[in-house]
Amino acid sequence: MAIDSHMHINNYQLDKPIKAMALKRINKDHNIEKAINVGINLSTTREAIDLSERHSKLYVAAGIHPLYIENQDLNELFTLADHPRVVAIGEIGLDNTADNYKEQRRFLISQILIANSLKLPVIIHSKNCNFQIVEIFKKIVKPRYGCVFHCFKPDEETLNYLIANDYLVSFSGLITYKNAKRSLEIARIVPDNLFLVETDSPFFPPESLRASVNYSSNLIYVIEKLAEIRGTSYIQVEKRTKENTLRLFPKLN
Numbered sequence: 032m033a034i035d036s037h038m039h040i041n042n043y044q045l046d047k048p049i050k051a052m053a054l055k056r057i058n059k060d061h062n063i064e065k066a067i068n069v070g071i072n073l074s075t076t077r078e079a080i081d082l083s084e085r086h087s088k089l090y091v092a093a094g095i096h097p098l099y100i101e102n103q104d105l106n107e108l109f110t111l112a113d114h115p116r117v118v119a120i121g122e123i124g125l126d127n128t129a130d131n132y133k134e135q136r137r138f139l140i141s142q143i144l145i146a147n148s149l150k151l152p153v154i155i156h157s158k159n160c161n162f163q164i165v166e167i168f169k170k171i172v173k174p175r176y177g178c179v180f181h182c183f184k185p186d187e188e189t190l191n192y193l194i195a196n197d198y199l200v201s202f203s204g205l206i207t208y209k210n211a212k213r214s215l216e217i218a219r220i221v222p223d224n225l226f227l228v229e230t231d232s233p234f235f236p237p238e239s240l241r242a243s244v245n246y247s248s249n250l251i252y253v254i255e256k257l258a259e260i261r262g263t264s265y266i267q268v269e270k271r272t273k274e275n276t277l278r279l280f281p282k283l284n
């Protein structure tokens with residue numbers, strides 16, 4: 032059984048039937064043992080905590096995504112994150128599709144400090160900002176309890192920095208896409224102990240299901256693709272990524 036290290040059931044909030052379907056599918060799915068339901072602001076974090084109290088497979092990452100920082104209170108995030116089902120602070124990071132860089136930076140730094148004081152790992156969102164995020168780690172504050180760059184975008188210099196610091200990268204359905212050449216190269220060379228798998232559902236369904244809503248069940252396609260490019264078996268990738276996920280997020284144990 033595998034662990035989906037990054038998904039968003041609470042993003043289904045606009046469409047109740049799809050959300051109900053996502054919950055039903057994950058509860059029944061024998062391939063998925065646990066999943067981290069990732070908050071993007073206070074309300075989705077609150078909802079993820081509520082769902083985790085009612086669905087035993089669901090855990091929570093509490094965080095404010097760089098595109099959703101408006102009207103968000105970091106003190107409240109701190110209070111919410113101090114919950115037994117919250118296993119990480121995330122997703123947090125920088126995103127160059129918005130122009131409020133200074134504010135994004137302030138939120139990222141504060142949330143790394145929150146993670147460090149709660150002894151939690153961080154889940155990083157980086158949209159064309161790998162370099163700027165690594166600069167913050169080097170010059171201002173470093174995640175002290177582990178870090179994963181989710182949906183990692185290929186960049187060998189950042190990969191080398193992450194490897195040197197025992198930080199991880201995570202692969203999603205994006206690696207099944209036809210234009211994923213450079214991601215596949217990274218997926219081929221990353222050390223066995225430093226990668227995770229995720230669906231980032233409801234986004235990024237695997238290539239063969241491109242037109243549909245993505246669910247945690249589709250994690251099998253990500254594992255399959257990784258096994259293929261790393262020249263190993265499905266079972267090996269599943270086992271490795273599970274070990275890595277439990278090591279990075281000890282509260283999942």
Ligand SMILES: [Zn+2]
Pocket residue numbers: 037039069122231
């Ligand atoms: Zn996400």
